[in-house]
Every structure is written in C-alpha cells, then in structure tokens.
Amino acid sequence: xxxxxxxxxxxxxxxxxxxxxxxxxxxxxxxxxxxxxxxxxxxxxxxxxxxxxxxxxxxxxxxxxxxxxxxxxxxxxxxxxxxxxxxxxxxxxxxxxxxxxxxxxxxxxxxxxxxxxxxxxxxxxxxxxxxxxxxxxxxxxxxxxxxxxxxxxxxxxxxxxxxxxxxxxxxxxxxxxxxxxxxxxxxxxxxxxxxxxxxxxxxxxxxxxxxxxxxxxxxxxxxxxxxxxxxxxxx
Numbered sequence: 001x002x003x004x005x006x007x008x009x010x011x012x013x014x015x016x017x018x019x020x021x022x023x024x025x026x027x028x029x030x031x032x033x034x035x036x037x038x039x040x041x042x043x044x045x046x047x048x049x050x051x052x053x054x055x056x057x058x059x060x061x062x063x064x065x066x067x068x069x070x071x072x073x074x075x076x077x078x079x080x081x082x083x084x085x086x087x088x089x090x091x092x093x094x095x096x097x098x099x100x101x102x103x104x105x106x107x108x109x110x111x112x113x114x115x116x117x118x119x120x121x122x123x124x125x126x127x128x129x130x131x132x133x134x135x136x137x138x139x140x141x142x143x144x145x146x147x148x149x150x151x152x153x154x155x156x157x158x159x160x161x162x163x164x165x166x167x168x169x170x171x172x173x174x175x176x177x178x179x180x181x182x183x184x185x186x187x188x189x190x191x192x193x194x195x196x197x198x199x200x201x202x203x204x205x206x207x208x209x210x211x212x213x214x215x216x217x218x219x220x221x222x223x224x225x226x227x228x229x230x231x232x233x234x235x
Contacts, residue, residue, distance in 0.1 A: 002063075003085040004055040007170065010041060011084050015073040022075075025157055026119065027064045032077060033119075033158055034068045040161040041075065043082060049197060052090035052170035053161045055082055090170040093180045095217060097137035102144070103215030106130050106208055109147040113163070114155035122204045124159040128166040129208025135169030136179050137216045172197075175205055182213075182220045 006014075017036050025033040025040060031048040033040050042054030045062045055075070065077035075082045106112070106126050116122035127148060134141045145167050152160040165171070171179075174194045181190040195202045213220055 001081045001083050002057050002059065004043070004057045004082045005086045005088045006055050006084045007052050007090040008087055009168070009170070010053060010055065011087065013037060013039060013041065014070070014075055014084070017070045017073065019070055019072065022068045022070055024065060024068050029061045029064060032062050032065065032068075034075065035157060036070065036075070039164070040158040042158075043075070043077065049201075050173055051158075051162060052165045052172060053158075055084070056088065057082070090165075090172075090176075092132050092136040092169045092171045092176055094138065095133075095136045095179060095182060095220075097139055097216040098218070099216050100139065102134055102139050102141045103130070103212045105144050105147075106211040109144055110151055113148060113151040114159070116200075118199065119156055120159045120162060120198070120201050120204075121155060122200050124155055124163060125201045125204025126208040126211075128162055128171075129175070129205035129210075130212045131163070131166040131208070132169060132171050132175060132205075133179070133209045133212035133216065135166070137212075139216060172205075174202070175209070178206070178209070182217070 013036055023035045025035055031042055031044045033042045040053055042051055043057060043062050044050055044054045045057055045059045047060065050056055063077045063080050067078055069076045109127070112123035112127055114121055114124065116124065131141060148163055152163065174197055178190040178194045181187045191206065195206050
C-alpha cells in the first residue's frame with residue numbers, strides 16, 4: 001500500500017466509483033492517469049505537477065501499472081493500493097475584484113478548447129487560468145462555462161478534467177501561490193515559477209490569468225507580453 005493525499009472531490013469520486021477495472025490513460029515514472037467514471041484521476045509523485053485531479057504520493061517514482069482497478073473506493077495500480085490518508089486544499093485563494101462583470105473571453109472559446117498538442121493543449125491552459133482567476137474573484141462566468149462544457153469532447157480526458165477543476169476553482173499549487181502573491185514583493189518569483197511549468201502549460205495558465213486580471217484587477221495586471229503560439233503543453 002502507498003499512502004496518498006487527495007483533493008476533496010477526488011476522494012469523493014473514488015468513494016462513489018463502482019468496483020472493477022478502470023482504463024489507464026497515461027503511465028510514466030512521475031505520474032499515472034486513469035479514467036474513473038468519465039473523469040481523469042492522476043497519481044503523481046514528488047517530481048510531477050500536482051494537478052488538482054490527482055492523488056499525491058510522497059515517492060520519487062510512481063508504479064507504472066499494467067492494470068488499474070477500483071475496489072471498495074480505493075484505487076489499485078496492479079496490486080498496489082493507494083490509501084488516502086489526508087486531504088489537500090486545491091482551492092484558488094480569494095482576491096477582491098474591482099469589477100462585478102466577467103472579463104471578455106481570452107478568444108473564441110469554442111475554437112480554443114482542445115487547441116494545441118500534448119496532454120494539456122495550450123489554449124485549454126489559457127482557459128483554465130482565466131476561469132480560475134474569476135473563481136478567485138467570485139465573479140461568475142456562466143456563458144464561458146457553458147461553451148467550455150459543450151466542447152469538452154474536443155480535448156484530452158486530462159485537459160477536460162482540468163477545465164472542470166478550473167470551473168470549480170481548483171488549481172495547481174504554483175497557480176495558487178501566484179494568486180496569493182499578487183501585489184506583493186513575492187509576485188515576480190511566483191510568476192516565474194508558474195511560467196516555468198511544463199512545455200507551455202505554465203505560460204498558458206499565466207496568460208489566461210493576466211487576461212482576467214486586466215479586467216477584474218487592472219491595478220495588479222501589467223501589460224501582457226505577446227501571446228506564444230498555441231503549441232503543445234506537456235502538463
């Protein structure tokens with residue numbers, strides 16, 4: 001058995017999942033992703049990005065399973081059970097908005113969903129950053145939410161799950177740290193750490209966040225740099 005920590009919604013998803021085999025979506029030494037009831041659930045080690053849909057294991061290398069099975073609400077990779085020992089908070093920190101209406105979408109939302117390469121396409125990351133900042137500001141985005149949900153079948157299972165996480169205000173630790181540092185001396189370092197994640201994932205998240213902040217908190221948003229081409233993000 002490997003002890004893991006879990007976000008609240010991931011633990012609930014596992015507890016309600018029926019017993020039986022689940023598909024392995026991706027396997028590697030740092031992270032494994034499986035499909036549970038139509039959603040992506042990850043198992044990440046110390047070196048992987050702690051996405052908000054993942055179980056977190058304090059190991060340098062996660063098992064690379066041939067099979068994955070749900071038994072009594074516990075995920076098993078081959079014969080290794082992943083027992084949830086504690087919960088982790090993945091909610092984005094709150095910020096005070098100076099606008100009560102949402103920002104303009106960061107592009108044609110229908111065209112953006114799934115655009116780019118890799119497990120988390122670049123434009124999906126942009127949308128995640130934009131959505132998460134609105135959740136931080138407690139500003140609803142019903143039109144964009146509906147458009148995103150209507151096109152989730154265009155993207156990868158992991159990216160679709162992360163878009164749903166963003167709509168629920170759930171983020172990676174580096175994004176949470178960036179939002180918490182806005183307007184403080186720590187902001188440049190937190191921004192750099194976020195931008196460095198993945199191939200273009202961190203930059204996509206930052207781009208979406210800055211697009212939202214330019215409207216919701218213009219005092220915290222510097223001029224945006226030119227948008228990089230929407231090539232694949234490695235997650």
